[in-house]
Amino acid sequence: MKIGIIGAGSIGLLAGAYLGEQHEVHMFVKKEEQRKTLAEEGIICEQFTKPVPVYAHLVTQMREGYDLWVVTIKQHAMDDFLKQDLPSDAPYLFLQNGMGHLEKLSQTGLKSAVGVIEHGALAKSSNEVDHRGIGNIQIAVYRRMEPNHGRSLAKELHTANFPVVYKEQYEPMLKSKLIINTVINPLTALFSQPNRSILTNPSINELARMLCKEACSVLGLSFLEEWERVKRIAETTGENHSSMLKDITENRLTEVDSISGYILDHGKYPLPYHHFVVHAIHALEYERGIRKR
Known part of the structure; x- marks a missing residue:
């Protein structure tokens, strides 16, 4: 072709x-x-x-x-x-x-x-x-x-x-990937850690679990199934740096609005963990001059 x-x-x-x-x-x-x-x-x-x-x-x-x-x-x-x-x-x-x-x-x-x-x-x-x-x-x-x-x-x-x-079907496929991205990407970017930190750092692990729970509730997915999938991906890509961390490191605008922001926009009730990571990533972008007011 x-x-x-x-x-x-x-x-x-x-x-x-x-x-x-x-x-x-x-x-x-x-x-x-x-x-x-x-x-x-x-x-x-x-x-x-x-x-x-x-x-x-x-x-x-x-x-x-x-x-x-x-x-x-x-x-x-x-x-x-x-x-x-x-x-x-x-x-x-x-x-x-x-x-x-x-x-x-x-x-x-x-x-x-x-x-x-x-x-x-x-x-x-x-x-x-x-x-x-x-x-x-x-x-x-x-x-x-x-x-x-x-x-x-x-x-x-x-x-x-x-x-x-x-x-x-496109929707289940995209939803499962969105869960992985909204859990791993912002946390590894905020703490400048490789993907495995979702498993190895107890506090990051707890934040990841709560982000996963919020996202699953919005997307109508099983928390237990998706959390196991997130952990598998974090293990198999353990030494990798997420795309969001690479964007922050290289002073590029991230995709947080279309990942974590998508979850936030589609929630019907407060999502405190997603609210925090979206604004925390925005703060990093703003401090680096890559996001305007």
Whole structure:
């Protein structure tokens, strides 16, 4: 397939490297400097013996003629992205944290699938990514796509080294990932700790448990099941740093509003732990000059 990947952060680079083994991959980025590096040097990933060659373009150069678009940009960049005059002849696979993008996508005419990523990845430069934890990508049809199209898409993308799993329903898939993100991300960012701190630090563990309980009550999920899932992820990705911690460390705006803020916005009663972490992350962003009043 001819695949366009929008965004070349850690997930975009990881997807570009693995999909580039089997498909014609085109990376679409915002900055000319990154475009040039990708075009000249390809994507470097330590799991590969040599760089994976890709085509590279600026995001403003999106055109028709592709078989699939994979969108890996952050939630807070979605509004500007969707305002573009986007090609509509191919389906889009959106790989964002949180669930805030669903309403935005429902207002477009795009054929869309959504997915969650269970890989760990760290971008080491504009074209180099470290695969920190092997997992899978789960995808489900969202709007204006037939289920059979989603199944065939997952089958075409799937490889043994980069599994892609089709899910019949998007909502349970996204909700479970949102629970993990709203528990692990803000706490590891606030305390500058790796993911395993959710298990090893008794006080962080208690905060994590209460965040999980609040989120499950809002999303209608079983606390016992989701808490066990959170603990498993914290263990398997123990030495990894969450994306929110990396954003804070590198002075970038976080996705706390579309993760923890989503839970807060959809609660029908007070959620003190989510209220605290949202405002605590906002405070860190404000002190670093990356959030305005």
